[in-house]
Amino acid sequence: MIKRVAVMDLGTNTFHLLIAEGSAASYREIAHRQEAVKLGEGGINKGYILPEAYKRGLDTMLKFHEQIQASQVQEVRAIATSALRSSSNGNDFMKEVKAKTGIEIEIINGDQEAGFIYNGVKMSGCLSAKNSLIMDIGGGSVEFILGNADHIIWKQSFEIGAARLMDLFHRTDPIPPASIEALNLYLEDHLFDLFTAVAGHKVDCLIGSSGAFETFAGVIETEKGHTFDLKTIKHYSFDEEELLTQTNKFVQSTHQQRVGNKAIIPVRVDMIVVASLITRFIMHKLDIYNVLMCTNSLKEGVLADMLG
The missing domain is CATH 3.30.420.40 (ATPase, nucleotide binding domain)
Structure with missing residues (x-):
């Protein structure tokens, strides 16, 4: 049965x-x-x-x-x-x-959460023999998993999710330069364990697990006049320049401009600003410019567990 x-x-x-x-x-x-x-x-x-x-x-x-x-x-x-x-x-x-x-x-605790996210991403088939850094930007926490198709090298959850950062730094729109600077210093301070873990490893690519990365990809493709259906896409490879240009546009945008963009789902209209800033920070800080989006995340990892 x-x-x-x-x-x-x-x-x-x-x-x-x-x-x-x-x-x-x-x-x-x-x-x-x-x-x-x-x-x-x-x-x-x-x-x-x-x-x-x-x-x-x-x-x-x-x-x-x-x-x-x-x-x-x-x-x-x-x-x-x-x-x-x-x-x-x-x-x-x-x-x-x-x-x-x-x-x-x-x-579940942050460690279990990161484990499920890894399993979900692995199930999509976008991991290789080379090391990838998986990043899942949630509202409350952000999970980072360093690993490859064979195993997890390191994983950790940080309580620096988009809702938390928005509450702390994104109080006026567009977000002011001083707030961006404060947010970057905050990330520098709170992600020390990540920098230490990645230091001894060569990372081939950054994999954004669902969420904001789906919005990045959707807006980029929609603006090119292409159809973008998440039901038919398991992963998407970003062009570095397109991704940096798009995240920059989000950071400089007003709430009204974002609301008017049909490719941004309502729950992400405001969160996308801090999600853009986290993404750019990680890319620059860790010098990773090969970025993928994977539509799988925690729920697919739990599903894999349940279906054995």
């Missing part, structure tokens, strides 16, 4: 639901939904989920529960990351979800 499973990735900005069946090597997607919950909005750096965000999260879980029941799923996993991990009322949220849906939310 073919196994049908559901994975929920409950992130700081977005809640994802993926229902699939088959084997890890070749699965069929039954449903894939994402909801802009913005769980960290207004409270991410205070360690508290505000009432409006709490309600959005709960409503989304009720919707997901309905779809899971309608899809006759045999196994369910709901994985929570940075926002629920670090908020004082995250436990209340989990208890309420369990009471109303029966869904048991698992909180």
Whole structure:
């Protein structure tokens, strides 16, 4: 009998639901939904989920529960990351979800999160024998995984996600030069472990796992007049100049300009600015200009685990 499973990735900005069946090597997607919950909005750096965000999260879980029941799923996993991990009322949220849906939310630590992201990226087939640095920019945390198709060399999660950085540095729009400078100094200070880990290794490419990197690729291709469908793309290779030009445009843009761009999904309209700054910082700091986007991330890594 073919196994049908559901994975929920409950992130700081977005809640994802993926229902699939088959084997890890070749699965069929039954449903894939994402909801802009913005769980960290207004409270991410205070360690508290505000009432409006709490309600959005709960409503989304009720919707997901309905779809899971309608899809006759045999196994369910709901994985929570940075926002629920670090908020004082995250436990209340989990208890309420369990009471109303029966869904048991698992909180994973940053190390487990990085491991699942590696497995998801590996499953897409974009890792090689050469070393890559995988970067997953979430709302609450950013995961870095140094490794290749055979194994992980080093991995770590840093609580410097886009929602946190936005709250700290992107308060006026466009983001002022002084804020960019302060953000870069902050990254310099907080990513010391990353620089140390990478120092002894030759890194062939930077792989951006889903999220902001999908937006970078989508906007670049749409502006060329090309169609860009994430359902048919597993990975995308950036032209260095195009990527740096596009991230620079995002950094200099206003909120209105970004809202007007149909290739940017609403939840990323503002986050894309700090995501652009993190990406540029890593490229320059580590001298890596071969950049790929991979549509797989944590949920596909969990799916691989479930489908064996």
